[in-house]
Amino acid sequence: MTTLKVGIADHEEMNDRTGQVVAGEKKPAPGDPTVWFVSTESFAQVLSTGNRELLRIIDEQAPESVDELAKIAGRAQSNVSRTLKTMAGYGLIRMEKGRGLKLTPKLAYDHVELVLPLTAAKAPQKVKGGQQ
Template identity: 45%
Template sequence: MKKEKTIKVGIMSKEAYKKRTIAIAKGEYIPKKDEPKVWFESLQSMAQVLSSQNQDLLKVIIEKQPQSLKELEELTGRAKPNLSRTLKTLEQYGIVELARVNNA
């Protein structure tokens, strides 16, 4: 069972995030241990990604630990395309980790 983790998030404009990323790549800036690992462009974008519907989805994932998208679809009643899109977005922000499994 994967354990829950607390994620520290921050708000930063795209331009500032780009400058920060370049500075890190050049070795000009070393992020502090306690800095956020997940960044959003605005409170609005954070609210969209962490909506109550998506929080409910995360709760189902934590509690039921579905082993497939189909199982998650059955548990939540959400359509597969909607779930797939949402999970990809959550993965981009480092909130979930998706893994392909070959069921041959």
């Protein structure tokens, strides 16, 4: 498996970054995050202890359906389904076609690396004479 790099950026920062990439003004570096959260709180919610337990169960017990995962985890199927949809949206898991009409949750990554600058990047300051 591989490591998913995630970053934290508010909506404005994400929109600016996306606009720069689309306009060709910025090219993402190889080490840049591929998934973004709007806050450390949203990151913590998605990867809460209970949700990491679901990931562990998927890895170790390979449930064949969302319903089976919910039973193993002792959680309501609707809750597990909603959680898996969120995790899939962030690329943490993927849902594969299982038996019949059932979907089978599969891990997409076995590690997450958080890229979190502790201070905002500052624009270069102009110095006397107009040089940077």
